[in-house]
Amino acid sequence: MLVLKNLRVKVGKMTIIKDINFNFEKGKMYAIMGPNGSGKSTLAFAIAGHPAYKLESGSMRFEGRNISELSPDKRAKLGMFLSFQTPLALSGINVFQLLRIALANKKDPLALKKKIETIAKKLGIKSQLAERSLNEGASGGEKKKLEMLQAAILDPKLLIFDEIDTGVDVDALRTIAKFMNENKDGKTYILITHYNRILHYIRPDKVLILMNGRLMKVGSAKLAEEIEKSGYEKIMSNVKS
Numbered sequence: 001m002l003v004l005k006n007l008r009v010k011v012g013k014m015t016i017i018k019d020i021n022f023n024f025e026k027g028k029m030y031a032i033m034g035p036n037g038s039g040k041s042t043l044a045f046a047i048a049g050h051p052a053y054k055l056e057s058g059s060m061r062f063e064g065r066n067i068s069e070l071s072p073d074k075r076a077k078l079g080m081f082l083s084f085q086t087p088l089a090l091s092g093i094n095v096f097q098l099l100r101i102a103l104a105n106k107k108d109p110l111a112l113k114k115k116i117e118t119i120a121k122k123l124g125i126k127s128q129l130a131e132r133s134l135n136e137g138a139s140g141g142e143k144k145k146l147e148m149l150q151a152a153i154l155d156p157k158l159l160i161f162d163e164i165d166t167g168v169d170v171d172a173l174r175t176i177a178k179f180m181n182e183n184k185d186g187k188t189y190i191l192i193t194h195y196n197r198i199l200h201y202i203r204p205d206k207v208l209i210l211m212n213g214r215l216m217k218v219g220s221a222k223l224a225e226e227i228e229k230s231g232y233e234k235i236m237s238n239v240k241s
């Protein structure tokens with residue numbers, strides 16, 4: 001459903017993502033792993049259409065359509081969702097108001113409010129938090145739960161979570177993972193992580209290893225376990241030898 005072909009992405013003058021070819025299939029759970037600075041967030045931004053992350057060459061297709069030139073909002077409307085590594089705080093706007101705008105007022109406000117409440121409850125989000133300015137003063141775990149809430153309401157086809165497990169305590173992580181597991185049918189998930197924590201709770205169909213902007217290895221969930229045991233360098237030295 002998302003096909004990356006010979007993808008090269010640059011930030012400023014520097015090429016960060018180098019020649020990535022991969023086909024993300026519908027309904028599957030992927031994990032992208034790699035050490036700090038390997039280009040994971042860059043890849044996520046490029047897929048979402050962040051203007052600072054430019055396609056140097058190659059292409060991206062989403063459900064058969066070339067999205068390489070589309071703006072982030074157009075990609076979102078096609079059914080792509082990206083949760084940032086560090087979710088931004090939005091002063092003066094709460095999650096309900098944000099979602100009202102995102103849904104272009106198409107949904108009945110009462111129904112939307114009710115849906116937000118139901119999902120917030122499942123995610124253990126306190127009601128005051130949903131009413132406050134988005135992410136303002138929220139803890140790491142609360143921010144990531146609010147991201148999951150927004151994803152659940154917007155109901156995208158492709159969900160990319162950048163470092164969903166960073167700065168999140170184990171209870172919040174478990175709650176988020178449980179929610180994902182219960183809501184994965186027909187959806188494609190890409191979980192970006194530099195360590196294995198979330199993968200203790202969610203079993204990915206495939207694990208992709210990114211290093212220095214290159215896709216170095218693709219394996220099963222077992223690959224994540226190997227990385228946890230031996231580290232990236234060891235695994236990679238085995239690839240080369």
Ligand SMILES: Nc1ncnc2c1ncn2[C@@H]1O[C@H](COP(=O)(O)OP(=O)(O)O)[C@@H](O)[C@H]1O
Binds near residue numbers: 037
């Ligand atoms: N906006 C930016 N400006 C300059 N360099 C950037 C920018 N975004 C990413 N980079 C560089 O790209 C490389 C990959 O970064 P990133 O994609 O954030 O890695 P990861 O998410 O795997 O830790 C790093 O060397 C980083 O410094």
Ligand SMILES: [Mg+2]
Binds near residue numbers: 040
């Ligand atoms: Mg990152």
